[in-house]
Amino acid sequence: MNREIRRCGRVAIMGPPNAGKSTLLNSLLGQKVAIVTPKAQTTRNQITGILTNPSAQIIFMDTPGLTQARGRLSKTMAQAVWQSLAQADVILPVLDAHLYVRRPEFLERDLAPAARALANDGRPVIAVANKIDLFAKSRMLPLLTRLQEIWPGAEIFPVSALTGDGLSGLVRLVEGRLPEGEAQYPVDQLSTAPLRFMVAEIVREKLFLRLREEVPYGVAVEVERWEEDSEREQTIIHAVIYVARSMHKAMVIGKGGGGIKEIGIEARRDVIELVGGKVHLELWVKVRENWTEDPAFLRALGFM
Ligand SMILES: Nc1nc2c(ncn2[C@@H]2O[C@H](COP(=O)(O)OP(=O)(O)OP(=O)(O)O)[C@@H](O)[C@H]2O)c(=O)[nH]1
Ligand SMILES: [Mg+2]
Secondary structure: OOOOOOOEEEEEEEEOOOOOOHHHHHHHHHOOOOOOOOOOOOOOEEEEHHHEEEOEEEEEEEOOOOOOOHHHHHHHHHHHHHHHEEEEEEEEEEEEEHHHOOOOOOHHHHHHHHHHHOOOOOOOHHHHEHHHOOOOOOHHHHHHHHHHHHOOOOOEEEEOOOOOOOOOHHHHHHHOOOOEEEEEEEEEOOOOOOOHHHHHHHHHHHHHHOOOOOOOOOEEEEEEEEEEEEOEEEEEEEEEEEEOOOHHHHHOOOOHHHHHHHHHHHHHHHHHHOOEEEEEEEEEEEEEOOOOHHHHHHHHOOOO
């Protein structure tokens, strides 16, 4: 372990769906560990991202967007949020500042409950006002003032996770709020997520980007086979795409298999970046009616 590291702690990145939590995690690490799409409810699990600087190790936990939990899958997603909150030394609520610049009347509704819940918590709260690249600087001050009124216990920090604006300052601020302690992970470790999970997530990202309406929310991906083919010097990966309804299978496969082929091509590109070398990625689609309500299957997929 690195002897210079004096601070180490866990930081929960949490907030409404689509606020840019996963984008923020990836930008902070300078590498993609969490999938990102324009659709709400992309993240389903706690995703750990470890940032090790010369003097501190920050263990970020990206979490699913907080919404009204309906059904078993969304309940397990909510559990991932509460578990992360319980583990956190520092709490990092992420807000879509652009949304609140346009709709200031939502601020009170969205923030006041969290501000109240954490008022006597004692842990540092750094509220990240994200997406500042989307509006004029002149609109910033009124927003930050209002945020501070609603959440007096929080330090408020404006950033753009997309452009990187403000991120180095945010890292310094977070570092200063961490407890003292030695690094908990090797300095070159970026995440605790297994490669199999990351590959399944990459495939799910491509599905989310392609599918419409409710279809992506009934999709799950599991890597079933992972083999190193030493003769051909390639990694063979078989992944199964589960859909919750039989009519969704045809939508994933697409006309003449075109849809699934495109998903395979796009996913393979990212998988190569992740694992290096040659990759043979095969995708199958299986119907599993109502898997989102099946606790045993959810556990098999790695949900708690
Ligand atoms: N313009 C702009 N877009 C952003 C920024 N941060 C995130 N986005 C976009 O917002 C959308 C949602 O980003 P995600 O990172 O997936 O959001 P999330 O909070 O992780 O969403 P869930 O996992 O669904 O809760 C994507 O289209 C991102 O490209 C930002 O700083 N500026
Ligand atoms: Mg996310």
